[in-house]
Amino acid sequence: MRAPAAAAAARLRRPLAALSAAAAAGLALTALRPGPAPSVRVLAASRDLPAGATLGTSDLRALDLPPPAVPAGAVRSGAAGRVLAGPMRRGEPLTDARLVGDGLLHGYGPGTVAAPARIADAGTVRLLHAGDRVDVLAAPPPAGPGDLPGNGGRWSEARVIVSGVPVITVPRHAGEEGQEGALVVLATDHAQAQALAAAGPTLSITITAP
Incomplete structure (x- = not known):
């Protein structure tokens, strides 16, 4: 009785070993895979906006930028109700210089x-x-x-x-x-x-x- 059981165990060890090797390889690849690039979330114009516009929530959208691309004075929140001192193009990040402050x-x-x-x-x-x-x-x-x-x-x-x-x-x-x-x-x-x-x-x- 032991011979058939040993043979069956031997047959199972091979796929189990293969699965273990595949799992280890997957974990290694996950560990080596670079994480998401760092980004900074700022506010940007969701459409072309004229100078003197009072900003509403529909005028702005969130924009994720890599840190080197974030302009000085970028506004990240709290812009609704503020007045634009100059016009903005769609997609342009909002900065404090654009606001009447x-x-x-x-x-x-x-x-x-x-x-x-x-x-x-x-x-x-x-x-x-x-x-x-x-x-x-x-x-x-x-x-x-x-x-x-x-x-x-x-x-x-x-x-x-x-x-x-x-x-x-x-x-x-x-x-x-x-x-x-x-x-x-x-x-x-x-x-x-x-x-x-x-x-x-x-x-x-x-x-x-x-």
């Missing part, structure tokens, strides 16, 4: 906010520099041909939204093709910022004496 308000009094305003005349905005003081006016277009001067009508009177507010910055490329007007960032209080936001798209400015 507290650093722009250094030297201004308490309660001051950085309020973006898009001005219809981009040429006038290009004349501005930080520290200039401006009046911002809303001038709605005429309601119809009868309101045009010379037709017995007149233009609607311009409405002053804010007066004598300082320019903080004029973002680069703020009036690039495809955008309406040009962006300028002004130092205002909260009430003035709300008035600018509610004033509509047709805004103009006049430069006042410092």
